[in-house]
Amino acid sequence: MTAIDDSFASGTERGSAPPRAAEAPPPAARPSLHPDTIKAVMAADHGDPFGILGPHQVGPGAWEVRAVLPEARAATLLTAGRSIPFERRHPDGFFIASVKGEGRPLYEIEVEHWDGSRRKRYDPYSFGSSIEQHDVNALREVGTNVVYRILGAQQGNLDGIDGFRFAVWAPNARRVSVVGDFNEWDGRRHPMRQWQDGGVWELFVPGLKVGQTYKFEIRGPDGSVLPLKADPVAFRAQHPPETASVLNGATRYEWQDKSWMETRGARDPRHSAISIYEVHLGSWARVPDEGNRYLTYKEMTERLIPYVKEMGFTHIELLPITEFPFDGSWGYQPVSLFAPTSRFGTPEEFAAFVDSAHEAGIGILLDWVPGHFPLDAHGLGLFDGTHLYEHADPRQGFHQDWGTYIYNFGRTEVATFLAANARFWLEHYHLDGLRVDAVASMLYLDYSRRAGEWIPNQYGGNENLDAINFLRKTNEATYAHAPGTITVAEESTSWPGVSHPTYTGGLGFGFKWNMGWMHDTLQFISKEPIHRRYHHHDLTFGLLYAFSENFVLPLSHDEVVHGKGSLLGKMPGDRWQKFANLRAYFGFMWGHPGKKLLFMGGEFGQEREWNHNQSLDWHLLEDPLHRGVKDAIRDLNHLYTSTPALYSRDVEAGGFQWLVADDQDNSVIAWARKGKEPGEIAIVVSNFTPVPRQGYRIGVPEAGFYREAFNSDAEVYGGSNVGNQGGLHSDDSPSHGQAQSLNLTLPPLGTTIFVLQR
Structure with missing residues (x-):
């Protein structure tokens, strides 16, 4: 797992003046505060908290330490063996303590709560910045991993004190505070420092623990306070329907897959056997005796991985597990792109799942969704009070089919955010590839739009030049930094060169789903045999273009939902013929050029259409015909992976x-x-x-x-x-x-x- 340092490179040491930007000088001596300034701070409407709070020199050898402590009945400054009482300057909890001394004081604050209890704490506003200007600048460099190295809630140690550093990109905000269960969700208590050059807000909060919850409270440019926002770079999130981010830090996990990673890096996927089992973790199997609950990542490790190994698949492709609010979206409307969903366990348990798959010789692919995101109030939409992540014009920024926002791929920081997320899953969680969802919707400005509902590019065409550039740079970055991994495009049009290298003008994907093959062959096999002679071209047409791209042959979840029925249900004839047709079709598919992908349940002839709210019908395996389909898939996989003629020149x-x-x-x-x-x-x-x-x-x-x-x-x-x-x-x-x-x-x-x- 890519290491994210647990100590921060502090731009200034504790005890020096915290800068507004890295190169800013320490603040000059200043008089005590005007009452209007205190009122602004207590109204959480001051954009420069470090200019007000913490230690400030107010004269020769004279300092004031200022703190917002709404929870305090009284407070004491503890410094150099002295106890100095704070003076309350505002009834809602603005305190000032006066300190004599030549140097900037080092101190703790002891708070006496209204119930009489006492607690000592370090003051966040006594710490300097732990972010470097070059890292902020790198947020405009598509392909770097700086997004998840400096943004989010990073667990670490600053000047010998443990805590979490929060950082968020919100360039148009008037004020940003981190709020959580550690400060009663009060935006007055932890307002953040802004880096003027780069739009990043930052704050180190000492003493916080893994598992506590948080969000960002943002005051937009018009002065209004927005709905609380989840952290765009949260490494963990609450179980829906709860929507807060969870303090976790970048997951620490002791990986045991060194051999797998080394072998993967030396492999050429184009000439390797790839047979993918597509899985929706929430419905592969459930626990009916316990309220029909999900299996956990740990239970998936114990059940799913051995099953896939027995069946001979080389990879598991997970429908999106980046945290998402609505079960019915199957994960295709994510909110927290850096957090594996908490529905099945912790990030560490997800890492263990991946590690166990590698131990079993199975790769893990993630269905990745960079094309759009939902309108949920705690999400990315109108994040800092402006259309930050999405286009402002709905002809570019709103997806009519799915009711979602479309990322503004032309904004460099947005493209950097998404490309870094791709790298994160491949490098940090050791995933073996990404299947990129809905690429066609990204490539075409007029995708699913009528005349007048879209804006042409600068040349008058319908190609989304910004999205094309983003996809190319993302593919270049993933292949450069995660050798042996693959990216797979779900692209349903005849766009040329999807899986060709970028230096030849292609998009740079490793593979492309062959949607035409899927459509044509399912159309053929669904016909009664007596009519198939008139549709023979549906079998042969795909071979006219089979080598124009690096193809994956997909029989995915999309073919068994929304009234389409199951694969078995598409087959004509009586019961025996239905199963015979299905087995013959699978044999045809496994013998056809192209890598293989089959959605769960298809391997044993699931009879009903897929329902994300319930388990697959595993009881069907008691029927010899269903068991026969399963055994046929198992034997096809083992034959395929042991026969180079069937894969090495795909x-x-x-x-x-x-x-x-x-x-x-x-x-x-x-x-x-x-x-x-x-x-x-x-x-x-x-x-x-x-x-x-x-x-x-x-x-x-x-x-x-x-x-x-x-x-x-x-x-x-x-x-x-x-x-x-x-x-x-x-x-x-x-x-x-x-x-x-x-x-x-x-x-x-x-x-x-x-x-x-x-």
């Missing part, structure tokens, strides 16, 4: 060869997959009619014995057990332009995969 046209592309009358399709080494050949044959076909001859690239490595019609999967008795030798009968061929028996509604044995 992105190269030379790794694919058509054998049968034009037998639409029989709905038969066949091709060869080739690996990098000689003799690495797999033959994939699908028969999408319920008719067994004896003596179906298919040409093959090389002579030899072809082992029948997978047959979706096998009896163990619930099929009719029509096949080729484990494999067969090729003969020298020419066919399909090849000198060698196989005389096959094709099972009904079945896919068979043959692997050349050398």
Whole structure:
């Protein structure tokens, strides 16, 4: 995990004058305060608290220590062995103590509460700044990680005192205070220092503990106090519907995955087997005996990871787990982008989940949402009283389909914030990649808009040039700083070069979801077999562009919600045929060029549409047909990951060869997959009619014995057990332009995969 220092590089030592900016000189001697100034402080309407509070020289050898203590009946200054009573200067709790001495006093304050109890505390306004100007400047450098190094609530030690340093970007605010359960949510008690150059507000509060809650109280430029805001860089958040941020610091976790990280860094994902199990943690499984509660991260470690390993998937892709307020959004409307959701446990428990996955040889991908954010009052919208994170013009800043704000990618600090968040998950939590949500909505200014509802770019086009620049820089940063990780674009249009390098003009993603393949093949497989001959092109069209991008073949959550039914429910025919169709389709998919992604429940033929409020129907595995689908997926994964011909040249046209592309009358399709080494050949044959076909001859690239490595019609999967008795030798009968061929028996509604044995 990337270390975030637990001690701060203090720009000034405690006992020196706290600067308004790093280069500002100590304040000159000044007289005691005017009553109007005190009134402004007590009304929480003073923008320079360090100019008023804390120790201030008021004459030769004369100092005043000023404090806002609404909770105090009385207060005492403890310094150099002396006890000096504070004088109350305002009935609501503004106190001043006079101190004689040549140097700036070092002190504690003892507060006597109204109930008679006493407590000693250090004064936040006696500490200097612990942020450097170059870090503030770096908030305008897209691709740096400075956002989560200096902003948020950083746990650490300043001048020998433990506490938390708060920092937040709010350049247009008139005043910012940190409020929480440690100060009764009172904005008068902890107003923050502003860095004039950079718009950052900062305050170190000594004595705070992990687990306490906080927000920011912001007075906007018009003087109005905004709804309390959660910390944009909070590392932990309360369990919804509670909305506060939680003091945690950047998670400390002793990682045990050094070997995994080293191996990952040396791997080329394009030429590796990638089979992704997409999971919504809130509904994979629940605990019905305990109020249908969620599983915890710890329980997921004990149940989900072994299951995925058994099933042979290489990766788990998590639907968004960045903290979000509304369960029904499935995480796609996040508020706290740096906090793993508290629904399932603590940040440390999430880190342990990732670590355990790596120990099991499984990568973790995160569904990441940089395109938009919700309107919740505690979120980023109108954050400092202005449209800070979002565009002010709704034609650019409001997403009509989802009722959300759109980030202003052209504001450098916003782009820096988002790019740093991408790095955070890959570096700090060791995640293995990001699937970037709704990329098409980011690329096009007129996405889902009618004429007059959008603003063209400077050249009159509909391309969002700012978003393009942001995506390129983010991809460059993640690949530079997290070797071996991947970024995957959910991009549904024909935008060119999504997964091409930025230096060639591409967007720089590692992979792109092949939405066209998904749409076409699901359309084909949903037809009754007698009609499939008229839709044969739905199977073959995808191979015309299969190598134009680095593709992932997705059967995602989007295909089993909003009235679309389940994958099994899309299949035609009687019950036996539905399962046979599904198994054949999966075999076709696993044999097709492209990495694989399957949403949870699809692997055992979930019958009902996905519902995020309840567990998958695991009881279905008591049915042999459902268990057969699960076993078929398991065997497909193990065959896929152990057969280089099926993955090592996924992105190269030379790794694919058509054998049968034009037998639409029989709905038969066949091709060869080739690996990098000689003799690495797999033959994939699908028969999408319920008719067994004896003596179906298919040409093959090389002579030899072809082992029948997978047959979706096998009896163990619930099929009719029509096949080729484990494999067969090729003969020298020419066919399909090849000198060698196989005389096959094709099972009904079945896919068979043959692997050349050398």
